[in-house]
Amino acid sequence: MIQFEHRPGILDLSWGHPRPGLLPVEEWAAATATAAREFGWRQLTYGYPTGPAPLLEWLTAHLNAIEDGGAEARQLFVTAGASHGMALAASLLAGPGDVILVDSPTYHLAFRILADTGATLLRAPADADGVDPAALAGLLATLRAEGRRVPLLYLVPTFANPTGRSLPLDRRRDLVSLAQRSGLTLLEDDTYRELTYDGEAPPSLWRLSGGEGVVRLGSFAKTVAPGLRLGWINAAPALIARLATLGYVHSGGGVNHAVATTMSCFGASGAYDRHVATVRAEYRTQRDALVAALRPHLPVAAPAGGWFLWAALPPGLSATRLLPEAERRGTSFAPGPLFYADGNGGEDRIRLSFSHLTPAHLTTAANRLGAALAP
Amino acid sequence: MIQFEHRPGILDLSWGHPRPGLLPVEEWAAATATAAREFGWRQLTYGYPTGPAPLLEWLTAHLNAIEDGGAEARQLFVTAGASHGMALAASLLAGPGDVILVDSPTYHLAFRILADTGATLLRAPADADGVDPAALAGLLATLRAEGRRVPLLYLVPTFANPTGRSLPLDRRRDLVSLAQRSGLTLLEDDTYRELTYDGEAPPSLWRLSGGEGVVRLGSFAKTVAPGLRLGWINAAPALIARLATLGYVHSGGGVNHAVATTMSCFGASGAYDRHVATVRAEYRTQRDALVAALRPHLPVAAPAGGWFLWAALPPGLSATRLLPEAERRGTSFAPGPLFYADGNGGEDRIRLSFSHLTPAHLTTAANRLGAALAP
Numbered sequence: 164m165i166q167f168e169h170r171p172g173i174l175d176l177s178w179g180h181p182r183p184g185l186l187p188v189e190e191w192a193a194a195t196a197t198a199a200r201e202f203g204w205r206q207l208t209y210g211y212p213t214g215p216a217p218l219l220e221w222l223t224a225h226l227n228a229i230e231d232g233g234a235e236a237r238q239l240f241v242t243a244g245a246s247h248g249m250a251l252a253a254s255l256l257a258g259p260g261d262v263i264l265v266d267s268p269t270y271h272l273a274f275r276i277l278a279d280t281g282a283t284l285l286r287a288p289a290d291a292d293g294v295d296p297a298a299l300a301g302l303l304a305t306l307r308a309e310g311r312r313v314p315l316l317y318l319v320p321t322f323a324n325p326t327g328r329s330l331p332l333d334r335r336r337d338l339v340s341l342a343q344r345s346g347l348t349l350l351e352d353d354t355y356r357e358l359t360y361d362g363e364a365p366p367s368l369w370r371l372s373g374g375e376g377v378v379r380l381g382s383f384a385k386t387v388a389p390g391l392r393l394g395w396i397n398a399a400p401a402l403i404a405r406l407a408t409l410g411y412v413h414s415g416g417g418v419n420h421a422v423a424t425t426m427s428c429f430g431a432s433g434a435y436d437r438h439v440a441t442v443r444a445e446y447r448t449q450r451d452a453l454v455a456a457l458r459p460h461l462p463v464a465a466p467a468g469g470w471f472l473w474a475a476l477p478p479g480l481s482a483t484r485l486l487p488e489a490e491r492r493g494t495s496f497a498p499g500p501l502f503y504a505d506g507n508g509g510e511d512r513i514r515l516s517f518s519h520l521t522p523a524h525l526t527t528a529a530n531r532l533g534a535a536l537a538p
Numbered sequence: 539m540i541q542f543e544h545r546p547g548i549l550d551l552s553w554g555h556p557r558p559g560l561l562p563v564e565e566w567a568a569a570t571a572t573a574a575r576e577f578g579w580r581q582l583t584y585g586y587p588t589g590p591a592p593l594l595e596w597l598t599a600h601l602n603a604i605e606d607g608g609a610e611a612r613q614l615f616v617t618a619g620a621s622h623g624m625a626l627a628a629s630l631l632a633g634p635g636d637v638i639l640v641d642s643p644t645y646h647l648a649f650r651i652l653a654d655t656g657a658t659l660l661r662a663p664a665d666a667d668g669v670d671p672a673a674l675a676g677l678l679a680t681l682r683a684e685g686r687r688v689p690l691l692y693l694v695p696t697f698a699n700p701t702g703r704s705l706p707l708d709r710r711r712d713l714v715s716l717a718q719r720s721g722l723t724l725l726e727d728d729t730y731r732e733l734t735y736d737g738e739a740p741p742s743l744w745r746l747s748g749g750e751g752v753v754r755l756g757s758f759a760k761t762v763a764p765g766l767r768l769g770w771i772n773a774a775p776a777l778i779a780r781l782a783t784l785g786y787v788h789s790g791g792g793v794n795h796a797v798a799t800t801m802s803c804f805g806a807s808g809a810y811d812r813h814v815a816t817v818r819a820e821y822r823t824q825r826d827a828l829v830a831a832l833r834p835h836l837p838v839a840a841p842a843g844g845w846f847l848w849a850a851l852p853p854g855l856s857a858t859r860l861l862p863e864a865e866r867r868g869t870s871f872a873p874g875p876l877f878y879a880d881g882n883g884g885e886d887r888i889r890l891s892f893s894h895l896t897p898a899h900l901t902t903a904a905n906r907l908g909a910a911l912a913p
Contacts, residue, residue, distance in 0.1 A: 164577075164591045164799075166584035166791035183579040191582065192574035199567035202539075204558040207566065207763035209541035216539045243618055243767070246790035258656075259634070275785030281633075388582035390795040392618070410650030415621035416541035420765040422797060424539075 173490060174528035176453075176515040177497040179324065179470050184521070185445055186388050187438050194429035198421075206424045210417025212407040214241025214395070217427035222395060225430060226381075229357065232370050234397045240406045243419040244392040245354050245382035249276050249317075252378050252396055255405055256348055257282040257314045262306055266294050266318035268325055268473075268502030268509055270352060273317055284504045287316055293330040294318055296337035303345055315350050316342070321364050322355035325502045325514035326473040327466025329365050339368055342376040354382040354394075355469040357439050360447040364468060369397050378402065383426060385470070385518075386439050391422050446470070452522035453515065456529030460536050470518035475511055477536065482513050485535060494531040540765075548865060549903035551828075551890040552872040554699060554845050559896070560820055561763050562813050569804035577799050585795025587782040589616025589770070592802035597770060600805060601756075604732060607745050609772045615781045618794040619767040620729050620757035624651050624692075627753050627771055630780055631723055632657040632689045637681055641669050641693035643700055643848075643877030643884055645727060648692055659879045662691055668705040669693055671712035678720055690725050691717070696739050697730035700877045700889035701848040702841025704740050714743055717751040729757040729769075730844040732814050735822040739843060744772050753777065758801060760845070761814050766797050821845070827897035828890065831904030835911050838890075845893035850886055852911065857888045860910060869906040 167178050198206055202217075213219065219236045226233030242248035257263050259281030265274065267286040278284055285306075288298030294316070306313050320330040330338070342349045351368045369379035374397075382394035396406065406412065417423060429435050453472060454465045463474045476482060482498035489495055497516075499509025515532075517525055542553050573581055577592075588594065594611045601608030617623035632638050634656030640649065642661040653659055660681075663673035669691070681688050691713075695705040705713070717724045726743045744754035749772075757769035771781065781787065792798060804810050828847060829840045838849045851857060857873035864870055872891075874884025890907075892900055 164586055165580055165795075166586060180584060183583065186579040186582040188574055188578050188582060192571060195570040195574075196567060199563055199570075203563050204561040205540055207561040207563060207765040208558065209555060209764045211539055211541060243793060244790045246786045247793070249789075250784075250786035272785070272789035275783075275788055277785070279785045384790075388796070389584045389791070390582040390799075392790060392792075392794055392796070408650075409625075410647070410652070410654045411621045411625035413650055414624075414647035415619045415759075415767060416764070417767075418618060418622070419767055419794065419797075420540075421763070421767070422794075424765075 172493050173495055174493060174520060174524050174531065175495045176520070176528055177495045178519055179516045180519050181385065181389065182445070182449070182519055182521065185442050187434070190434045190438060191388065191429065194425050194432065194434060197428040197432065198425040201428060202424050206421050209415065210420025210423065212412050212416055213239060213403060214417055215420060215424045215427065217431070218423045221427050221430040225435070230367060230370055237400045238374055238397050238403060240396045240398070240403050241417060241419065241423050242394045242396055244384060244389070245352065245380045245394040246272070246276060247392065247418070248380045248394050248396045249273060249350070249352070250279065251406060251409070252350060252380070252398070253277050253280045253315065255402065260312065262311045262313045264313060264316040265504045267504065268499065268512070269317065270319055270324040271501045273352070274504050277317060286504055287318070293320065293323070293328065293334060294338060296334055296341050299338070300341055300345070303347060313347060315348050317350045317352065319352040319355070320368055321353060322358060322466060322469030324355070324469065325471050325497065327469050327471050329467065332365060335365065335368055335371055339372045339376060343372065347376070349377045351377055351379045353379050354385055357386050358443060358446055358470065359468040360443065360450060361467045374399055386442070387426070387429065387435065391426070393419055393422050393426055446518060449517045449520070449522055449525055453517040453525040453529055456526040457515070457532070460529070460533035470516050472515040472517065474513050474515060476513065480536070481510050483510065485513070489532055489535040492531040492535045494528040494535070496532070547868050548870055549868060549895060549899050549906065550870045551895070551903055552870045553894055554891045555894050556760065556764065557820070557824070557894055557896065560817050562809070565809045565813060566763065566800070566804065569800050569807065569809060572803040572807065573800040576803060581796050581799045584790065585792025585798065587787050587791055588614060588778060589792055590795060590799045590802065592806070593798045596802050596805040600810070605742060605745055612775045613749055613772050613778060615771045615773070615778050616792060616794065616798050617769045617771055619759060619764070620727065620755045620769040621647070621651060622767065622793070623755045623769050623771045624648060624725070624727070625654065626781060626784070627725060627755070627773070628652050628655045628690065630777065635687065637686045637688045639674070639688060639691040640879045642879065643874065644692065645694055645699040646876045648727070649879050652692060661879050662693070668695065668698070668703065668709060669713060671709055671716050674713070675716055675720070678722060688722060690723050692725045692727065694727040694730070695743055696728060697733060697841060697844030699730070699844065700846050700872065702844050702846050704842065707740060710740065710743055710746055714747045714751060718747065722751070724752045726752055726754045728754050729760055732761050733818060733821055733845065734843040735818065735825060736842045749774055761817070762801070762804065762810065766801070768794055768797050768801055821893060824892045824895070824897055824900055828892040828900040828904055831901040832907070835904070835908035845891050847890040847892065849888050849890060851888065855911070856885050858885065860888070864907055864910040867906040867910045869903040869910070871907070
């Protein structure tokens with residue numbers, strides 16, 4: 164029925180899924196009842212292509228509340244999740260023969276979505292702080308001198324998957340400026356923005372760009388529930404118009420209309436804000452539990468947001484070789500090389516998700532990992 | 539908020555949308571409450587890629603109940619509506635440079651979905667009975683001799699949009715046999731199958747094919763509600779596997795998981811069967827009202843299923859020229875040329891939808907059309 168089931172005996176740190184106990188079953192059921200009462204048949208017929216007005220209104224206000232200058236309604240297209248949004252945006256912006264640049268390391272399941280356009284993926288130059296704008300300008304110039312079209316750069320600049328890090332502000336500015344100068348579109352996966360545990364999230368590339376040169380992917384998967392398959396795209400109105408006139412949207416209307424109208428009730432009732440406050444506190448506790456339990460075994464830094472720790476292994480240890488040993492001890496993780504588009508890199512790193520397990524289970528999992536690491 | 543709002547003063551026969559009063563607002567709200575109770579957090583996390591088991595089980599049983607040998611679970615992929623399914627299947631089977639053949643006339647909003655693959659659309663040979671398999675074999679041979687790849691033929695063989703007609707049984711058999719011999723995939727839009735008013739629907743191409751050479755698109759839009767954005771694809775297991783490993787599905791899991799699990803409750807409770815029986819009776823009444831009111835003005839035949847009348851205009855009248863006259867009188871319709879991929883044909887035909895209005899409004903609309911037709 165669902166995408167992932169725990170294997171017996173394994174406390175798995177490899178999946179970036181929400182903890183089941185944090186999913187708002189009752190609150191969502193209440194919102195569905197409200198939506199049925201409030202919208203009646205209008206929730207069940209073909210929806211407006213860019214999304215139902217009540218959600219566009221609430222979401223616009225919400226995006227502006229969490230970040231000044233967040234978005235206007237004409238810069239919004241409601242999607243059936245961030246992955247769906249990524250597939251739609253990439254299909255409009257890139258195609259066979261093109262080059263799509265991707266951060267390294269970055270969200271590994273994006274690679275296949277982007278490659279489904281027929282484009283070739285190449286690693287953007289990056290160091291420990293993330294994408295390096297100066298080196299990127301050089302690579303862009305080289306590729307274009309070779310006659311390659313390079314329409315897109317994909318990255319998760321805020322509380323990144325897998326590293327938990329955020330791109331420094333000066334690099335954000337330089338990246339946006341480079342994108343606007345060079346006609347490169349930054350595909351900003353901003354799905355972790357609201358999961359912040361130690362203060363404010365940095366400004367989005369989207370906001371810094373003033374709406375040109377950046378397409379931002381948003382999602383309700385982390386803040387509410389992934390099974391809803393609901394998210395949004397922020398983009399310039401011209402791209403929003405192209406999304407709305409895709410054949411499939413033109414025919415079927417709003418791509419997830421009934422759920423989108425329910426979300427407008429979930430938002431307007433205050434349930435969204437309450438729920439985000441709850442999960443933020445809970446994920447902070449989970450983060451702290453995992454970091455504390457790992458520290459005797461691994462030198463990990465606590466990320467300021469998101470769902471992931473990106474841990475460096477002791478010298479000489481390989482993530483790929485450690486994995487079966489960890490699983491024999493009853494835990495698991497995502498090995499570093501997964502997160503490099505060419506599989507080349509990250510052998511000394513592992514991604515540990517603190518989203519999926521209780522603090523007690525995270526502690527046990529960390530101890531098992533520690534045992535696997537022991538010489 | 540929604541895709542279509544009536545223009546003031548116009549009783550519109552052009553849109554193939556359900557009548558608002560027939561949308562199951564209370565029954566669907568009851569199913570959402572049941573699903574929350576029954577599935578809890580499992581409804582809100584990432585879903586199984588091909589669809590949640592409870593829906594696959596109910597839907598398999600249902601498809602076999604309405605048509606012997608309907609489908610196996612391994613031949614099912616749950617989609618976010620038939621348009622979404624069409625876009626996904628077409629993106630896997632066709633691409634730039636290919637030719638996609640389409641019935642003439644046929645569902646006009648499919649054209650853009652199919653063209654979004656980058657393929658060129660060409661009309662398949664058809665006469666008053668629908669696609670002509672012998673002439674199609676000739677066209678296929680010619681195109682392939684020219685070096686064209688022709689992977690797909692799109693058609694609505696049962697209670698078609700816009701004609702209401704169904705392809706005769708011998709042509710169904712010949713088409714399937716031609717497809718299997720020639721490696722052409724028939725993309726069968728089977729979304730009207732359960733809206734049958736005068737006895738049984740003819741066997742689907744999918745069933746006649748034994749599951750090879752046909753991809754069938756199913757939908758809950760007409761039988762339950764379009765705003766849910768829920769449907770399915772029937773295809774050979776190899777294609778189902780390709781759908782499930784699309785980057786976007788691999789990343790996000792089941793494409794409309796929460797709604798799909800709710801539909802399993804709607805089905806299992808008997809609400810689906812009751813609702814289809816209700817709408818079948820109501821749409822039959824609506825059909826009869828429109829046919830009866832039109833007959834003094836136009837020689838129309840009552841279709842045995844679906845949502846549409848395909849009326850021939852009196853000699854010398856043009857659909858395009860009639861349209862502003864009809865709108866001045868307070869009604870509207872879809873002019874015939876819309877339904878031809880090359881816009882070439884159908885000037886003597888109009889499509890009238892009886893799905894959207896009450897019998898009383900349909901009668902009024904028909905009288906207004908009659909007035910527009912009067913010399």
